[in-house]
Amino acid sequence: MIYACWYQKWISNTDMEAKDLAINGGPAVSGKLIGYGHQSINEDDAESVMRILKGDFLTCGPATDQFEEDLKLVTGARYVTAVANGTAALHVACLAAGIEPGDEVIVSSITFAASANCVRYCGGIPVFADIDPQTWNIDPESISKKITDRTKAVIAVDFGGVPVNADEIESICEENGLIFIEDAAHSIGSSVQGRPVGALADITTFSFHPVKTITTGEGGAVATNDPDLARRVELFAKHGITRDPSLMERDPHGGWYYEQLELGYNYRISDIQAALGSSQLKRLPEFRARRQGIVRQYDEAFACIPEISCQLDEMPDETTRHLYCLRFDVDALGVTRRFIFDALRAEGIGVNVHYLPVYRLPYYEHLGYAQDECPEANDYYEEAVTLPLHCCMSDEDVGRVIEAVEKVVMACREQAA
Numbered sequence: 001m002i003y004a005c006w007y008q009k010w011i012s013n014t015d016m017e018a019k020d021l022a023i024n025g026g027p028a029v030s031g032k033l034i035g036y037g038h039q040s041i042n043e044d045d046a047e048s049v050m051r052i053l054k055g056d057f058l059t060c061g062p063a064t065d066q067f068e069e070d071l072k073l074v075t076g077a078r079y080v081t082a083v084a085n086g087t088a089a090l091h092v093a094c095l096a097a098g099i100e101p102g103d104e105v106i107v108s109s110i111t112f113a114a115s116a117n118c119v120r121y122c123g124g125i126p127v128f129a130d131i132d133p134q135t136w137n138i139d140p141e142s143i144s145k146k147i148t149d150r151t152k153a154v155i156a157v158d159f160g161g162v163p164v165n166a167d168e169i170e171s172i173c174e175e176n177g178l179i180f181i182e183d184a185a186h187s188i189g190s191s192v193q194g195r196p197v198g199a200l201a202d203i204t205t206f207s208f209h210p211v212k213t214i215t216t217g218e219g220g221a222v223a224t225n226d227p228d229l230a231r232r233v234e235l236f237a238k239h240g241i242t243r244d245p246s247l248m249e250r251d252p253h254g255g256w257y258y259e260q261l262e263l264g265y266n267y268r269i270s271d272i273q274a275a276l277g278s279s280q281l282k283r284l285p286e287f288r289a290r291r292q293g294i295v296r297q298y299d300e301a302f303a304c305i306p307e308i309s310c311q312l313d314e315m316p317d318e319t320t321r322h323l324y325c326l327r328f329d330v331d332a333l334g335v336t337r338r339f340i341f342d343a344l345r346a347e348g349i350g351v352n353v354h355y356l357p358v359y360r361l362p363y364y365e366h367l368g369y370a371q372d373e374c375p376e377a378n379d380y381y382e383e384a385v386t387l388p389l390h391c392c393m394s395d396e397d398v399g400r401v402i403e404a405v406e407k408v409v410m411a412c413r414e415q416a417a
């Protein structure tokens with residue numbers, strides 16, 4: 001183990017706002033600090049928002065319809081509903097899938113809490129599946145093992161933007177009569193053998209939070225090819241209310257008439273956000289290329305460090321990476337992950353950790369979830385560090401991150417020797 005005094009020297013430099021880094025991704029690059037995630041907004045993005053502010057519709061207008069059309073093109077999905085955020089998208093996906101109290105839904109264990117919370121909103125029971133130790137995505141074998149008579153759906157996260165094994169999950173779901181929901185909060189712009197994320201699962205959800213690949217400030221979307229699921233998504237996202245006479249139970253009383261058919265929510269996105277989304281989608285190819293370039297530089301640099309493992313991605317040219325996470329072999333380095341994290345922060349690298357296994361969050365622990373539910377996920381958590389990855393980084397910034405990682409690894413080796 002590292003001597004305490006040496007440790008102190010590293011962390012005494014730390015002067016950054018942990019809260020900002022965790023929630024907003026931190027500054028793009030400010031002074032000596034490189035944030036882990038950051039939006040890229042250009043003049044065209046700003047102008048598209050201004051046009052809406054000066055126009056007739058701030059919500060429920062043509063910009064929202066346009067954003068949904070643009071998302072259909074990018075995702076290849078027949079139906080898209082844009083919503084208020086990625087969490088609302090997941091909630092609506094669960095409602096559309098008919099998740100009810102007591103239903104079990106198998107969820108990735110290494111993900112943001114929202115992937116499981118959406119099941120709880122419906123009174124359902126998230127059942128956590130373990131991850132594959134190389135791709136860090138949900139392990140299809142673990143899904144199979146956790147299926148019971150009460151299982152209704154699977155929510156699989158494309159961790160870091162690397163798509164899950166959709167074919168295998170799809171066939172497990174088909175065999176067992178389950179609905180396959182893909183949480184694609186990380187993976188807009190990724191594809192699998194030319195098939196874009198968005199039409200691989202029964203329902204796909206997106207998030208457009210500022211740290212994600214494209215942003216609308218807050219925002220999300222639900223995509224599906226199934227007309228029946230699409231109708232339910234639309235209904236639950238908009239108060240459960242319809243103005244479509246073909247869906248009504250009674251004859252319309254007149255032009256004002258609408259019916260509420262379900263207990264839905266107001267999960268609408270505004271036209272202000274949607275216009276920003278359409279503008280950002282035009283830049284997706286640019287974002288994808290830049291993110292792939294940074295990932296390539298990182299992968300090459302870290303391939304020569306035996307104490308580091310990178311996320312396995314068999315089709316990197318098809319991936320639009322949202323997060324760049326690493327695993328440090330903390331036993332070989334003779335330190336804890338916390339040490340590596342603090343040392344990198346002291347070097348001005350706004351590192352983060354994605355994620356604590358969801359069943360280990362106190363809310364889930366209090367519900368009675370075993371804290372050793374998924375051994376691979378627990379092992380991953382002890383070693384994981386997320387490096388900065390966003391389109392405001394210059395090649396020089398990428399070089400600084402690599403140098404800092406090398407410096408910390410070298411220092412650990414010297415201490416361990």
Ligand SMILES: *Cc1c(COP(=O)(O)O)cnc(C)c1O
Binds near residue numbers: 186209
């Ligand atoms: C960001 C994220 C969400 C939630 O999206 P919001 O837009 O912040 O509500 C859901 N799932 C995953 C995996 C995410 O990373």
